[in-house]
Amino acid sequence: MQLKLFLLIISLLFTLPSFAQQKITIAFGDALAPWVMPETNDGIIxxxxxxxxxxxxxEIEAIYYPYARRITSFRAKDVDAACDMNLKTMTKENLTGxxxxxxxxxxxxxxxxxxxxxxxxxxxxxxxxSLxxxxxxxxxxxxEYAVMANKNPLYLENHDQELQVKMLYLERFDIIQLDLQIFKHYRAKIQKEGQINTHLLVDKFPLFGASPNNILFQDKKARNAFNKGLKELKANGRYEKIFASYTLGN
Structure with missing residues (x-):
């Protein structure tokens, strides 16, 4: 009897699924290399x-959307979390989370x-x-940025940041506004493709400062888990290593 019980327990241990991770869908940007690279499911973020x-x-399930669709998908609760959020966005877009x-x-x-x-x-x-x-x-x-944009009849926004860099070198716009690492990445990519001359010298103007970003979660438990994990990554030095592990252009 004891042998049969032992064998039954062993059988159950091998047939039971291993520790199952809870899947969480997160809306990332779709053109934000090297921060987010949809083609390889990779990137800093x-x-x-x-x-x-x-x-x-x-367990992360990444979904890649333009910024506006990240807002609507989170509002509709089609995703469990969305990147590139802050309090201003939550207030302006009437988001709860x-x-x-x-x-x-x-x-x-x-x-x-x-x-x-x-x-x-x-x-x-x-x-x-033109911007x-x-x-x-x-x-x-x-x-002040919103005030400037509202006064400017030549101001446009586009979700494709590679296009921004192309438009600058093609002289379709006087100015483009984007993150330095994203600019470097797409400039190197466009230069490699060889169709657009990216050797023209460029000035950059630090008018905006850093743009802090948060993750907006539907679930408080998941948010708390992320905050805890984020603190641990910063404390053990892994946070800096993640950033350093990506080649962000020249």
């Missing part, structure tokens, strides 16, 4: 969130071809020039 949540038993601690920050600049010899020192000076920015910038940055 994806790795950061995965390594923060996996120890708590969560659980906002994480600051997870990462983009370093945004205004880029212009050097030959124009612009000398920008303040945001409001951009209102007289292509990333989708959601006006809402996300708010404040």
């Amino acid at each position: 994806i790795t950061l969130i995965r390594e923060a949540l996996e120890p708590a038993g969560y 659980f906002l994480s601690d600051e997870a990462y920050a983009y370093e945004n600049f205004a880029f212009a071809l050097k030959k124009h010899n612009y000398k920008f020192t303040h945001l409001n000076e951009l209102a007289s020039y 292509l920015s990333w989708q959601g910038a006006k809402t996300h940055l708010g404040g």
Whole structure:
């Protein structure tokens, strides 16, 4: 009898599923290399969130959307979390959820071809020039940036940040506004493709400062798990190593 019981227990141990992770769907950007690279399911932000949540038993399912669709998908509860969120976005878009601690920050600049010899020192000076920015910038940055954008009839936003860089070198826009690492990545990519001349010198103007970003969760437990994992990544030095592990262009 004891042998039969022992064999039954062993059989159950081998047939029971291993510790099952809880799947969590997260809406990432779709054109944010090297922060997010949909073609390889990789990038700084994806790795950061995965390594923060996996120890708590969560499995990441990445979904890639333009910024506006990340807003609508979160509002409709089609996803469990969305990236590139902050309190301004939550207020402006009337979103409810659980906002994480600051997870990462983009370093945004205004880029212009050097030959124009612009000398920008303040945001409001951009209102007289054609400016292509990333989708959601006006809402996300708010404040003086939103005032400038609303005054500028030549201001546009687009979710494709590779297109932003192309438009600068093709001289379709006077200025583009985006993160420095994203600019470097797409400039190197466009240069490699060889169809557009990217050797023209470029000026960058630090008019925006860092743009802190959070993750917005539907579930408080998942948010708390992420915050805990994020703190541990920062404490043990892994946070910096994740950033350093990606080649962000020249």
